[in-house]
Amino acid sequence: MNIVRYTSIANQVNEILRSRIRDGQYLPGMRLPSESDLSKKFGVSRATVRTVLARLNAEGIILRKQGDGTYINEHIQDVNTHLGGLWEFSRLIESSGYSASIRLLKVETRPAEPREAEHLQIQPEERVIWMQRLFYADDQPVILATNAIPERFIDPERATISAEYPIQKFLQEYCHKQVAYVILDMGATRVSEQAAEYLYLSAGQSLLNLNTNFYDRDNQPILCGQSYLNDTILRLRLVQTWG
Amino acid sequence: MNIVRYTSIANQVNEILRSRIRDGQYLPGMRLPSESDLSKKFGVSRATVRTVLARLNAEGIILRKQGDGTYINEHIQDVNTHLGGLWEFSRLIESSGYSASIRLLKVETRPAEPREAEHLQIQPEERVIWMQRLFYADDQPVILATNAIPERFIDPERATISAEYPIQKFLQEYCHKQVAYVILDMGATRVSEQAAEYLYLSAGQSLLNLNTNFYDRDNQPILCGQSYLNDTILRLRLVQTWG
DNA sequence: CAGTGGTCTAGACCACCGT
DNA sequence: CGGTGGTCTAGACCACTGG
Numbered sequence: 001m002n003i004v005r006y007t008s009i010a011n012q013v014n015e016i017l018r019s020r021i022r023d024g025q026y027l028p029g030m031r032l033p034s035e036s037d038l039s040k041k042f043g044v045s046r047a048t049v050r051t052v053l054a055r056l057n058a059e060g061i062i063l064r065k066q067g068d069g070t071y072i073n074e075h076i077q078d079v080n081t082h083l084g085g086l087w088e089f090s091r092l093i094e095s096s097g098y099s100a101s102i103r104l105l106k107v108e109t110r111p112a113e114p115r116e117a118e119h120l121q122i123q124p125e126e127r128v129i130w131m132q133r134l135f136y137a138d139d140q141p142v143i144l145a146t147n148a149i150p151e152r153f154i155d156p157e158r159a160t161i162s163a164e165y166p167i168q169k170f171l172q173e174y175c176h177k178q179v180a181y182v183i184l185d186m187g188a189t190r191v192s193e194q195a196a197e198y199l200y201l202s203a204g205q206s207l208l209n210l211n212t213n214f215y216d217r218d219n220q221p222i223l224c225g226q227s228y229l230n231d232t233i234l235r236l237r238l239v240q241t242w243g
Numbered sequence: 244m245n246i247v248r249y250t251s252i253a254n255q256v257n258e259i260l261r262s263r264i265r266d267g268q269y270l271p272g273m274r275l276p277s278e279s280d281l282s283k284k285f286g287v288s289r290a291t292v293r294t295v296l297a298r299l300n301a302e303g304i305i306l307r308k309q310g311d312g313t314y315i316n317e318h319i320q321d322v323n324t325h326l327g328g329l330w331e332f333s334r335l336i337e338s339s340g341y342s343a344s345i346r347l348l349k350v351e352t353r354p355a356e357p358r359e360a361e362h363l364q365i366q367p368e369e370r371v372i373w374m375q376r377l378f379y380a381d382d383q384p385v386i387l388a389t390n391a392i393p394e395r396f397i398d399p400e401r402a403t404i405s406a407e408y409p410i411q412k413f414l415q416e417y418c419h420k421q422v423a424y425v426i427l428d429m430g431a432t433r434v435s436e437q438a439a440e441y442l443y444l445s446a447g448q449s450l451l452n453l454n455t456n457f458y459d460r461d462n463q464p465i466l467c468g469q470s471y472l473n474d475t476i477l478r479l480r481l482v483q484t485w486g
Numbered sequence: 487c488a489g490t491g492g493t494c495t496a497g498a499c500c501a502c503c504g505t
Numbered sequence: 506c507g508g509t510g511g512t513c514t515a516g517a518c519c520a521c522t523g524g
Contacts, residue, residue, distance in 0.1 A: 045495045066510045067503030074462045181484045187474035188431030188449035206431035206449040231430035241424045288514045309491045310522030
């Protein structure tokens with residue numbers, strides 16, 4: 001491993017506050033200590049505390065009232081994702097109260113389909129590695145996900161595919177690529193025959209459709225995927241703060 | 244008007260940078276001036292510049308590379324919404340390249356339905372004002388939206404309902420309430436008979452279903468709504484940056 | 487190596503809220 | 506009024522990237 005685990009002060013404060021919320025040390029509706037209190041207790045500057053609180057605020061975990069204080073949002077338990085993590089399906093399933101598992105259905109390398117070639121900005125004849133996975137929530141199949149990655153990105157020394165890897169870890173380990181941003185496209189669709197079979201659904205039922213395109217820091221597409229969620233079991237619930 | 248328009252330095256810098264991007268002064272893929280450059284040119288501190296760039300980064304408009312520079316994202320044109328604006332339907336329609344208009348279908352006050360009473364945390368017999376609106380994209384109906392608000396929140400002096408108001412402006416003007424956060428619940432659903440009629444759809448087609456709950460700064464629910472989008476016309480497309 | 491963004495500090499003043 | 510969060514500054518050092 002050549003990765004150095006440097007964790008910033010802000011990240012440490014972040015983790016401490018999050019764990020206090022998880023552990024119930026800070027309960028929904030409670031007022032947090034003031035920024036100056038926290039900065040004194042942690043021995044860091046107020047600016048550092050503020051960057052952490054800004055992040056928690058953006059995720060809707062805390063609410064801040066000028067002239068009053070900072071409060072734990074009473075409605076976080078209603079939420080299973082924030083906007084920064086819509087494509088992390090395992091986390092999504094687990095924060096909905098299920099235990100998550102993944103089954104690898106298919107892996108193959110083949111020439112890119114037109115849709116894939118377009119999204120990945122590659123030649124139509126270029127080969128991609130294509131995989132199809134099924135995500136379970138407590139042994140109920142809930143998400144059918146397919147991903148295509150240009151074959152030349154894959155490190156040839158990593159022969160076997162591990163289905164369990166979250167997609168961003170997969171891209172790091174197998175492609176040495178860092179995801180910089182993702183473009184998501186959401187819609188509704190009627191279940192296809194194949195999806196119906198895997199997800200134990202009857203024909204004609206509706207599914208949430210998520211199309212994802214991952215890019216690295218150089219604006220280069222590295223992955224394109226299509227996913228279908230059974231929203232009768234798994235709803236996407238998220239907070240958006242006003243400012 | 245008792246609203247004082249105080250605009251922070253950061254907001255002004257924000258607006259300037261955004262307008263430069265809109266005007267094509269900064270083009271997709273271009274490198275921006277460095278943080279120190281910008282802070283010198285604007286006569287503000289580097290920290291201020293950084294808070295602005297952090298916001299643009301969170302919306303996926305710019306990409307930042309340590310040791311290199313800040314670049315305009317080449318793929319912003321693919322996107323029609325950012326994380327903070329999923330429920331602003333008029334903006335959504337317009338940034339998808341259509342012109343938006345709204346038709347008010349129905350307004351009534353009646354006792355809350357059980358679902359509404361639960362979400363609004365009111366007694367079942369309490370009256371709500373209920374309205375149903377249809378959003379058009381270039382004269383095509385694309386979104387059917389219904390909203391319920393406890394009647395006691397409505398300022399009795401404001402008698403007539405203006406359909407054109409964006410929902411947050413409506414809550415400010417008619418209820419003197421400030422939205423602090425929104426909880427969104429997304430799913431897919433087959434079109435109902437009523438919705439099919441309004442949206443010119445055939446039975447059985449799939450729709451994107453957005454349930455929204457608005458809360459004020461005191462965690463009090465002020466509005467609950469259900470919306471159905473025709474995603475064959477209007478896709479939700481958004482960027483999520485990694486960090 | 488020089489220059490970029492990333493992190494952090496100490497301190498100042500302001501707007502706002504509850505009392 | 507005192508205390509809270511909101512804004513802003515000037516300056517420091519670090520991690521990383523490109524040439």
